[in-house]
Amino acid sequence: MDTLQEVMVADETLDPSDWADMQALSHRIVDDAIGYLRDVRNRPVWREMPAEVRAFFSEPLPHEPAPIADVYGDVARNVMAYPMGNIHPRFWSWYMGSSNFTGALGDFLAAIQGSNLGGGNHAAGLMDSQVVDWLKEMVGFPASASGTLVSGGSMANIIGLTVARNAKAGVDVRERGVGAIPKPLRFYASDQVHSCHRKAMEALGLGNRALRRVSTDANLRIDVDALKTAIAEDRAAGFKPACVIGTAGTVNTGAIDDLQALAALAAEEDLWFHVDGCIGALIAIAPENASLVAGVEQAHSIALDPHKWLHAPFEAGCTLVRDAEAHRGTFATTLECLQLAPRGLPSGQWLHDYGLQTSRGFRALKVWMALKEHGVEKFGRLIDQNIAQARYLAGLIEAEPALELTAPTTINIVCFRHRGGGLSGERLKAFNTEIMMRLQEEGIAAVSDTTVHGQHWLRAAVTNHRTRRDDLDLLVRETLRIGKEIEAAASPA
Numbered sequence: 123m124d125t126l127q128e129v130m131v132a133d134e135t136l137d138p139s140d141w142a143d144m145q146a147l148s149h150r151i152v153d154d155a156i157g158y159l160r161d162v163r164n165r166p167v168w169r170e171m172p173a174e175v176r177a178f179f180s181e182p183l184p185h186e187p188a189p190i191a192d193v194y195g196d197v198a199r200n201v202m203a204y205p206m207g208n209i210h211p212r213f214w215s216w217y218m219g220s221s222n223f224t225g226a227l228g229d230f231l232a233a234i235q236g237s238n239l240g241g242g243n244h245a246a247g248l249m250d251s252q253v254v255d256w257l258k259e260m261v262g263f264p265a266s267a268s269g270t271l272v273s274g275g276s277m278a279n280i281i282g283l284t285v286a287r288n289a290k291a292g293v294d295v296r297e298r299g300v301g302a303i304p305k306p307l308r309f310y311a312s313d314q315v316h317s318c319h320r321k322a323m324e325a326l327g328l329g330n331r332a333l334r335r336v337s338t339d340a341n342l343r344i345d346v347d348a349l350k351t352a353i354a355e356d357r358a359a360g361f362k363p364a365c366v367i368g369t370a371g372t373v374n375t376g377a378i379d380d381l382q383a384l385a386a387l388a389a390e391e392d393l394w395f396h397v398d399g400c401i402g403a404l405i406a407i408a409p410e411n412a413s414l415v416a417g418v419e420q421a422h423s424i425a426l427d428p429h430k431w432l433h434a435p436f437e438a439g440c441t442l443v444r445d446a447e448a449h450r451g452t453f454a455t456t457l458e459c460l461q462l463a464p465r466g467l468p469s470g471q472w473l474h475d476y477g478l479q480t481s482r483g484f485r486a487l488k489v490w491m492a493l494k495e496h497g498v499e500k501f502g503r504l505i506d507q508n509i510a511q512a513r514y515l516a517g518l519i520e521a522e523p524a525l526e527l528t529a530p531t532t533i534n535i536v537c538f539r540h541r542g543g544g545l546s547g548e549r550l551k552a553f554n555t556e557i558m559m560r561l562q563e564e565g566i567a568a569v570s571d572t573t574v575h576g577q578h579w580l581r582a583a584v585t586n587h588r589t590r591r592d593d594l595d596l597l598v599r600e601t602l603r604i605g606k607e608i609e610a611a612a613s614p615a
C-alpha cells in the first residue's frame with residue numbers, strides 16, 4: 123500500500139498556482155496593451171536599442187522559476203519598447219500591414235483555446251474553412267474552389283506553385299519525383315517577381331533557371347509579347363511551358379500585370395495561371411480600384427496575404443486553388459493515426475491535406491473577428507484610402523522641385539528621391555540613404571529603398587490604416603529638412 127506521503131505528492135502543471143494573481147496581472151497587461159496601441163502615434167517609429175537591452179537577449183537559459191510579474195516587466199522594458207514599428211502611422215518600409223487590436227484579441231483567444239487546426243471536428247476547423255470561403259468570395263473565386271490558410275505569402279505561393287507543378291508535370295511527381303518529368307518544366311514571371319518564387323522553384327526541385335524572368339514595359343508590367351516569344355522559344359527547345367505567374371502588385375513599385383491578358387494567354391497555351399496577389403489580390407474588395415485587378419478571378423491559383431492589406435497580426439497568408447481536387451491531390455496523405463471516423467472528433471476534414479503543415483495554428487480567428495467587427499466594405503475603403511494617400515504623396519513630391527518621382531504610382535507604393543542638388547550615381551544614392559537612415563534614427567518615419575530601372579530610389583509603401591495625409595506632409599517636410607542639413611554639412615563654411 124502507498125504511504126500517505128506518496129499519495130500527497132502533487133503532480134506538476136503549468137497552470138498558475140494562484141489564479142487571482144494571474145488575473146490581476148493579465149488585467150494590467152491588457153491595460154498596458156490598450157495604452158500601447160492608443161498612443162502609438164506619440165512614440166518614435168523606431169529607435170536603436172541601447173547596449174544593455176541588446177545584452178538582455180544573451181541571458182542564459184533559465185533554470186529557476188521567476189515571478190510572472192517580473193517576466194512581464196522584462197518583456198515590457200526590453201521587448202515592447204523596441205518594436206519594428208510597423209504599427210506606427212508613419213511606417214512605410216518594405217510591405218506589411220499594421221495589425222489591429224481585435225486581431226490581437228483573436229490571437230489571444232486562439233492560444234487560450236489552443237486548438238490544432240490540422241483537422242478534426244471542432245469549431246476552429248469550421249471557422250478556418252469559413253475564412254477561406256470568405257477570401258474566395260472577396261477575390262471572385264467560385265465556391266467550389268479550395269484553399270488553405272498558411273503562414274504568409276511566401277508559403278502561399280509555394281503551395282500554389284506546387285499544385286501547378288504536379289498538375290503540369292505529365293507524370294506522378296509525388297510518387298516518382300522531379301527526375302521523372304519527361305520534359306523540363308518552365309515557369310514564367312516578370313523580372314519584377316518577388317524573390318519567394320525563386321525559393322519556391324528551388325524547393326520544388328525545378329531550379330531557379332526553370333523560372334524565366336520576362337522583361338517589363340515602362341510601367342514595370344510584364345511584356346506579354348515578350349512572354350509569348352519566350353514560350354515559343356522554350357517549346358522549340360524541348361521545354362514544357364507549365365505556368366505563368368502574374369503579379370498583382372509588385373513589391374518594388376506596385377505594378378499590376380495585365381491579368382486578363384495573362385489569363386487568355388494561359389488558356390491558349392495550356393499553362394497554369396498563378397497570381398501572386400500578396401499585395402493586390404484584395405484590391406478586388408476596394409470599390410474605387412477593383413478594376414485594376416480584373417482577371418484575378420480567372421487564375422488557377424492565387425496567393426494572398428491577410429497580414430498585409432487586411433492588417434491581421436502576423437502570420438496569415440492564404441492559397442486559393444480553383445480545382446479543389448488538384449489541390450487535395452497534391453498534399454493529401456493518409457497517416458495511420460489520422461484516419462477519419464463517421465462521428466466524433468476525427469470526423470470532418472483533415473485540413474493538413476491542403477498544405478505542408480501537419481499541426482496548424484488557429485489563424486482564422488484574428489481574421490474572422492476583425493471582418494465581423496468592421497465588415498468587408500470597410501476593409502475595401504481602407505485599401506482605397508491607402509491608394510489615394512499614395513497618390514497624394516506622389517502629388518506632393520511632383521510639386522517639390524528638390525524631389526523627384528519615378529515609376530507610376532499605380533497603387534500604394536511611391537518611389538522617389540531627393541535630387542541632392544544635382545548629385546548623381548553613387549553620391550546620389552549615399553545622399554538618399556543618409557536621409558532614409560536619419561528619418562528612421564530620429565524616429566520620424568520609416569521608408570525603405572529599392573532599385574527601379576537600374577537606379578536607387580527611396581520607397582514608401584502606404585499599407586497602413588493609421589496613416590493620415592498630414593503624416594505624408596510631414597514626410598516630405600522632413601525629407602527636405604534633412605536634405606538641407608546634409609547639404610549644409612557637406613558644403614564648405
Ligand SMILES: *Cc1c(COP(=O)(O)O)cnc(C)c1O
Pocket residue numbers: 217273274275276277279316318369371372373398399400401427439
Ligand atoms: C510580401 C510579398 C510576398 C511574400 O509574402 P510574405 O507574407 O512576406 O511571406 C510575395 N509576393 C509579393 C508580391 C509580396 O508583396
